[in-house]
Amino acid sequence: MTRIWALLLGATAAMTFALVVLVAIPRVQLRTLEPDPQVPPYTATQLAGRRIYVSEGCVYCHSQQVRDPSFTYDTLRGWGRPSVPTDYSWDTPHLLGTMRTGPDLINVGSRLPDRSWHLLHLYQPRAVVPWSIMPAFPYLFEVKPAAADGDVVVVPPSPYALPGRVVVARPGALALVDYLLSLDRTKPPVATPAAGAAP
Amino acid sequence: MTAPAASTDVVTLRDLDEPGRVPALVAFVSAVAWLLVGSLLGLVASLKFNFPDWWTGWAPATFGRVRAAHLNAMIYGWASLAMLGISVWLVPRLVHAPLRWPRVATGGIVFWNGAILVGVLALLAGWTDGLEWLEFPRSVVDPMLIVAGGMVGVTLLGTVLGGRARHLYVSVWYVAAAFVWFPIIFVTGNLPVFRGVESAAVNWFYAHNALGFWLTAIGLGAVYYFIPKVLGRPIYSYQLSLLGFWTLAFFYALNGMHHLIGGPLPTWMITTSIVASVLMVIPVAAVAVNHHMSMVGRFASLRYSPTLRFVVLGAVAYTAVSLQGIFTAFREVNRITHFTHWTIAHSHVGVYAFVTFVMFGSVYYVIPRLVGRDWPDGRLIAWHFWLALGGIGAFVLALNLGGVLQGLALMDPQVPFQASVEAAAPWLAVRSLAGVVLTAAHLVFAWHLWKVLRRAPTVGPLPPWHDPRPVVVPPPGPWS
Numbered sequence: 001m002t003r004i005w006a007l008l009l010g011a012t013a014a015m016t017f018a019l020v021v022l023v024a025i026p027r028v029q030l031r032t033l034e035p036d037p038q039v040p041p042y043t044a045t046q047l048a049g050r051r052i053y054v055s056e057g058c059v060y061c062h063s064q065q066v067r068d069p070s071f072t073y074d075t076l077r078g079w080g081r082p083s084v085p086t087d088y089s090w091d092t093p094h095l096l097g098t099m100r101t102g103p104d105l106i107n108v109g110s111r112l113p114d115r116s117w118h119l120l121h122l123y124q125p126r127a128v129v130p131w132s133i134m135p136a137f138p139y140l141f142e143v144k145p146a147a148a149d150g151d152v153v154v155v156p157p158s159p160y161a162l163p164g165r166v167v168v169a170r171p172g173a174l175a176l177v178d179y180l181l182s183l184d185r186t187k188p189p190v191a192t193p194a195a196g197a198a199p
Numbered sequence: 200m201t202a203p204a205a206s207t208d209v210v211t212l213r214d215l216d217e218p219g220r221v222p223a224l225v226a227f228v229s230a231v232a233w234l235l236v237g238s239l240l241g242l243v244a245s246l247k248f249n250f251p252d253w254w255t256g257w258a259p260a261t262f263g264r265v266r267a268a269h270l271n272a273m274i275y276g277w278a279s280l281a282m283l284g285i286s287v288w289l290v291p292r293l294v295h296a297p298l299r300w301p302r303v304a305t306g307g308i309v310f311w312n313g314a315i316l317v318g319v320l321a322l323l324a325g326w327t328d329g330l331e332w333l334e335f336p337r338s339v340v341d342p343m344l345i346v347a348g349g350m351v352g353v354t355l356l357g358t359v360l361g362g363r364a365r366h367l368y369v370s371v372w373y374v375a376a377a378f379v380w381f382p383i384i385f386v387t388g389n390l391p392v393f394r395g396v397e398s399a400a401v402n403w404f405y406a407h408n409a410l411g412f413w414l415t416a417i418g419l420g421a422v423y424y425f426i427p428k429v430l431g432r433p434i435y436s437y438q439l440s441l442l443g444f445w446t447l448a449f450f451y452a453l454n455g456m457h458h459l460i461g462g463p464l465p466t467w468m469i470t471t472s473i474v475a476s477v478l479m480v481i482p483v484a485a486v487a488v489n490h491h492m493s494m495v496g497r498f499a500s501l502r503y504s505p506t507l508r509f510v511v512l513g514a515v516a517y518t519a520v521s522l523q524g525i526f527t528a529f530r531e532v533n534r535i536t537h538f539t540h541w542t543i544a545h546s547h548v549g550v551y552a553f554v555t556f557v558m559f560g561s562v563y564y565v566i567p568r569l570v571g572r573d574w575p576d577g578r579l580i581a582w583h584f585w586l587a588l589g590g591i592g593a594f595v596l597a598l599n600l601g602g603v604l605q606g607l608a609l610m611d612p613q614v615p616f617q618a619s620v621e622a623a624a625p626w627l628a629v630r631s632l633a634g635v636v637l638t639a640a641h642l643v644f645a646w647h648l649w650k651v652l653r654r655a656p657t658v659g660p661l662p663p664w665h666d667p668r669p670v671v672v673p674p675p676g677p678w679s
Contacts, residue, residue: 002360003367004360004362005377007367007372007375008356008376008379010445010448011375011376011379011448012383013384014381014445014448014452015379015380015383015384015448016383017449017452018251018404018408018452018453019383019387019404021453021471022395022400022404022452022455022456022468022471022472023387023400023401023404026397026400026464026465026468027393027397029465029670030395030397030465044583046666047390050416054327054329055264055266055323055326055327055329056258056261056263056264056409057261057262057263057267057327058263058333059263059265059329060262060263060266060267060331061262061430061462062536063311063674065461065462065463065501067461068460068461070463071530071534072461072534072610073610073611073612076612077612077616083463084463084466085395085396085463086382087463088394088395088396088399089394089395090394090395091394091395091397091398092330092393092394092398093329093398093402094330094394094395094398094399094402095329095401096396096397096459096462096463097231097538098331098458098537098538098542099538099540099542099543099622100538100539100619101248101540101541101623102539102610103616104619126251126252128294131617131621132619132620133248133251133624134251135247135251135255135261135263136251136252136255136264137255137261138255138256139255139256139257139258139261150596161353168534173418179261
């Protein structure tokens, strides 16, 4: 090639074509999607918890999507029904994930609805799941001599118990658990006009 | 000696290299610094899988933050800076014109370093946009990267437009196009208007194209330069170069959704990406045949030229990673390998065995020409090469195998989830060992670079390239 402008224009054209196909057309198609009323917007606390989920990089080990049973056995693991676009109407950034070092979490709030389980699991995963390789998050908790009024206390079992001291959840841990408990996309979705449709 | 005709000039390679000397040096040296930082971050992240209770008390050291910092330090720190370095050095040679506005280029490279520093610290502090490959905060770091990259891009495109070569060599296509492609995808990926599944689509549109239109583009540009340059023979086929370039441009850009196979996106998007992924066999085969045929009969040269050794292995890895990517895009394979460490292995074949190896080869070729003296110790190059090759080989084998075992366990609903964790565990330990070896390779490399920078100018006979022959350049081309 000798013409730099032909090169640059051709290169731009190739990328523009892909932008139209994979960004612009989906935007038009998905715009018609109404949020599912069964998936309400996150509360302020849930959003604060979601921000911690994002900042601590939970997405690098946990997906939030259940794939179709015609494709894999995700549903047979009890992770819920196949996910649809309206399950994510309020999600920014998206947290679909690309890795399952740990289990899928899109329905963790339905599968594990116990707040104290989650708090203990965040403080020390191996206290409840011995084979877990999830990092412990002790910095989301505070260890002090005695609990004050309104403190949410976590009671780690042996060998993680701290005699003479109490483990108290910081606001971040409480918000994160609030967010995890909100993850429940188990109800059948209300009509999703665009999902899977041809353009 | 007769004076050259009015319409031609005689320049030496040194005239062409000299203005780009400072920006290229700054880029290469800072790239290697980020390589060390990224290696340590990667090693810490890997060890966290083996010892989940190690160093948990300090938030910046938690796995999720360190992993993001590792990826961004490597992609935008090491690889991108090395690529900026090779670009400002290569383009002037290929268009027969010295680098335009070299101070702007240097400024851009320094500013780019500042952006990476702010970005990596932000990620460790928990400040992230939360999108893979786009973690850097879009309110601060991404605009800095756009300005910094723009400063380098302007000098490069200015150099190409003012170039005097009648013909644009294939490396220039890739490098010049990369500086058009990258801003388009980077701005699109960072637009704050997407949510839900659209955000996922744009995320993987960007992340896949960052590999294809930034790392691969400049990586292939360097391969296309160094194989013929070191061997002293032309590239095998101009037509194959053309075919490879344009099919890459049109097919690669549509690949991104294969990261979301089975996900909640409109099915046609994923199918489009699978089809485009399979079509990638055309550019990959074109480039592979072209590089291989240029090498045929000269493989013995690999023993004598470190540059060739790294670059040719990188080119082989490009073919391998592309074929692996096509294979992984098939639904039957993807249902097993998706969500497993297979993907991590795959990305490291691309970013390390291909791009990083090509950049190592480039640095070995360019640095002596920038500082005017040769690498002091061939044994250190050999150590670097074999540690890097052994490390990445063990890394990729372990994670491919561990990923498949993990995926097979995940595919069997009768087997508890625990089995997938335990299936991968020993291979994650091997990965950490491989990470130690790779870090050692990088320390050797950095030490050698330090030695060549600090060393006094060579005494005695100068290397043959020290006295380059003049180049007769034609009058300005039709576009300038």
